[in-house]
Amino acid sequence: xxxxxxxxxxxxxxxxxxxxxxxxxxxxxxxxxxxxxxxxxxxxxxxxxxxxxxxxxxxxxxxxxxxxxxxxxxxxxxxxxxxxxxxxxxxxxxxxxxxxxxxxxxxxxxxxxxxxxxxxxxxxxxxxxxxxxxxxxxxxxxxxxxxxxxxxxxxxxxxxxxxxxxxxxxxxxxxxxxxxxxxxxxxxxxxxxxxxxxxxx
Amino acid sequence: xxxxxxxxxxxxxxxxxxxxxxxxxxxxxxxxxxxxxxxxxxxxxxxxxxxxxxxxxxxxxxxxxxxxxxxxxxxxxxxxxxxxxxxxxxxxxxxxxxxxxxxxxxxxxxxxxxxxxxxxxxxxxxxxxxxxxxxxxxxxxxxxxxxxxxxxxxxxxxxxxxxxxxxxxxxxxxxxxxxxxxxxxxxxxxxxxxxxxxxxx
Numbered sequence: 001x002x003x004x005x006x007x008x009x010x011x012x013x014x015x016x017x018x019x020x021x022x023x024x025x026x027x028x029x030x031x032x033x034x035x036x037x038x039x040x041x042x043x044x045x046x047x048x049x050x051x052x053x054x055x056x057x058x059x060x061x062x063x064x065x066x067x068x069x070x071x072x073x074x075x076x077x078x079x080x081x082x083x084x085x086x087x088x089x090x091x092x093x094x095x096x097x098x099x100x101x102x103x104x105x106x107x108x109x110x111x112x113x114x115x116x117x118x119x120x121x122x123x124x125x126x127x128x129x130x131x132x133x134x135x136x137x138x139x140x141x142x143x144x145x146x147x148x149x150x151x152x153x154x155x156x157x158x159x160x161x162x163x164x165x166x167x168x169x170x171x172x173x174x175x176x177x178x179x180x181x182x183x184x185x186x187x188x189x190x191x192x193x194x195x196x197x198x199x200x201x
Numbered sequence: 202x203x204x205x206x207x208x209x210x211x212x213x214x215x216x217x218x219x220x221x222x223x224x225x226x227x228x229x230x231x232x233x234x235x236x237x238x239x240x241x242x243x244x245x246x247x248x249x250x251x252x253x254x255x256x257x258x259x260x261x262x263x264x265x266x267x268x269x270x271x272x273x274x275x276x277x278x279x280x281x282x283x284x285x286x287x288x289x290x291x292x293x294x295x296x297x298x299x300x301x302x303x304x305x306x307x308x309x310x311x312x313x314x315x316x317x318x319x320x321x322x323x324x325x326x327x328x329x330x331x332x333x334x335x336x337x338x339x340x341x342x343x344x345x346x347x348x349x350x351x352x353x354x355x356x357x358x359x360x361x362x363x364x365x366x367x368x369x370x371x372x373x374x375x376x377x378x379x380x381x382x383x384x385x386x387x388x389x390x391x392x393x394x395x396x397x398x399x400x401x402x
Contacts, residue, residue, distance in 0.1 A: 120370060167370070169321060175376035185401035186394065193390035200386035 001026065001097040001198055002114045004106040006166065009150040010126030012183045013119035016176070017101035019184055023191035029092050030101040036088045041081060051081045052103075053153050102154075106171070107162045113201070115194050118172040125179040173197065202227065202298040202399055205307040207319045207367065210351040211327030213384045214320035217377070218302035220385055224392035230293050231302040237289045242282060252282045253304075254354050303355075307372070308363045314402070316395050319373040326380040374398065 003020060007013020014030055021028030031045065034052075038045040089108045092098060100109070106116040121129075123144070130143045138146075155166040164171035176190065204221060208214020215231055222229030232246065235253075239246040290309045293299060301310070307317040322330075324345070331344045339347075356367040365372035377391065 118370070122371075169319070169368070169370045169376045169378070170323075172376075173378045173380075175370045175373075177370070177374040179374075181398065181401050185397055189390060189394035189397050192393060193387065196386055196390050197382065200382050 001194070002093055002109055002112045003099045003117065003194060004109065004114050005099065005101045005117045005119060006104075006106065006154075006172065007102070007119040008121065008126060008167065009147045009154075010130045011119045011121040012129060012178045014101050015183045016117070016119050016178070016187060016190070017099045019187040020191055020194070021099040023187055024097070024099070024194070026097040026099060028099040028101065029089075029105075033085065033088050033092070033100075033103055037081060037084045040084050040088075043081075048081060048085075051078050052085060053150075053157055104158050104161055107158070107164070115174075115197055116172045117190075118167060118169070118175045120167065120175065120177055122177075122179040202395070203294055203310060203313045203315045204300045204395060205310065205315050205317045206300065206302045207305075207307065207317070207355075207373065208303065209321045209327060209368065210348045210355075211331040212320045212322040213330060213379045215302050216384045217318070217320050217379070217388060217391070218300045220388040221392055221395070222300040224388055225298070225300070225395070227298040227300060229300040229302065230290075230306075234286060234289050234293070234301075234304055238282060238285045241285050241289075244282075249282060249286075252279050253286060254351075254358055305359050305362055308359070308365070316375075316398055317373045318391075319368060319370070319376045321368065321376065321378055323378075323380040 001024070003017075003024075005013050005017045005020075007016070017028050017030060034045045034048045037052075038048045041048070085103060086108050089100065089103060089105050092100075093105075093109050093112060100106075106114055126147060127140060127143060130147065131140070134143065151167075158164075158166040169175045174190070174193065176186070178186070202225070204218075204225075206214050206218045206221075208217070218229050218231060235246045235249045238253075239249045242249070286304060287309050290301065290304060290306050294301075294306075294310050294313060301307075307315055327348060328341060328344060331348065332341070335344065352368075359365075359367040363372075370376045375391070375394065377387070379387070
């Protein structure tokens with residue numbers, strides 16, 4: 001029983017992952033993955049996050065006929081870090097049932113029969129969640145801008161690995177709108193749904 | 202507790218609606234809506250279906266600047282039938298808790314606090330479901346073509362009523378992939394999820 005969670009920034013996907021893992025009595029891997037990769041490369045977890053989420057790309061814009069097109073590639077150091085991330089996720093999955101939050105684990109674990117969730121919410125709810133966990137200092141406008149950038153990075157990062165688009169329902173088995181709801185109120189029923197899904201195979 | 206179900210043709214959305222209604226002990230409205238509208242206009246239910254789903258549109262293509270654009274409008278008789286459909290859906294909703302399958306009921310019932318589901322599946326599963334309920338005679342290719350057309354009609358029909366796109370997860374609270382699964386195995390947990398969602402308000 002391997003569950004992966006993709007999520008919009010601020011939608012409560014990480015909390016959903018932790019709580020689902022608790023409800024199912026299995027481990028949840030989130031920051032753990034970055035921490036392991038960081039140790040392997042002797043860099044900080046923040047640096048791993050940056051490499052794998054935002055500054056990995058070398059963009060080669062070009063014009064083909066009348067169509068403007070841009071090609072995105074990993075640069076060398078990003079490839080090595082991404083490769084380690086693959087290995088860490090695969091090793092963790094081989095150890096048994098688990099929930100993976102983010103990191104495109106559904107793509108990495110394609111050969112497993114994973115249950116893939118996407119968590120989303122309306123802007124108001126996401127902003128509220130971000131404000132609540134913010135340590136202060138950021139304005140609403142700054143948070144909205146950061147939110148947009150992180151989601152854009154997640155989507156483009158995924159495009160380097162698969163044609164199954166980030167956040168498009170066809171890439172997932174269940175898409176959950178958490179707008180105006182407490183994650184903990186919904187989790188028990190998502191957990192039961194997942195059990196039924198695996199049992200109905 | 203008003204639940205609406207949008208669905209890809211062949212995804213099992215109608216069965217999901219009936220079974221959810223049974224599980225929740227509330228009525229399910231599906232063909233009933235068309236039948237009522239048909240009676241009001243003294244036409245056949247098939248004709249209502251055709252008017253509201255496929256031949257409602259008058260398309261005015263035009264060119265604005267360098268952008269080709271097409272505008273879609275209802276024609277007169279379609280407007281009257283659609284208007285009756287609105288009324289029937291609203292009256293049924295006013296009578297109490299219910300499940301509505303199709304008919305863009307989520308848009309019609311915007312002022313209610315509806316729980317909106319979208320049901321989808323991969324092509325293989327949808328084809329299998331259609332073949333199973335087909336009375337024979339159609340080839341796989343014909344069914345796939347019809348499937349595509351019906352989904353296209355549903356999407357364009359919805360565009361006449363709202364900017365919330367058909368099948369786009371942001372238009373729904375829960376999107377369920379039924380690929381390779383029996384609807385009845387999943388329904389009890391969807392029902393519990395819905396109860397929790399309404400209770401968590």
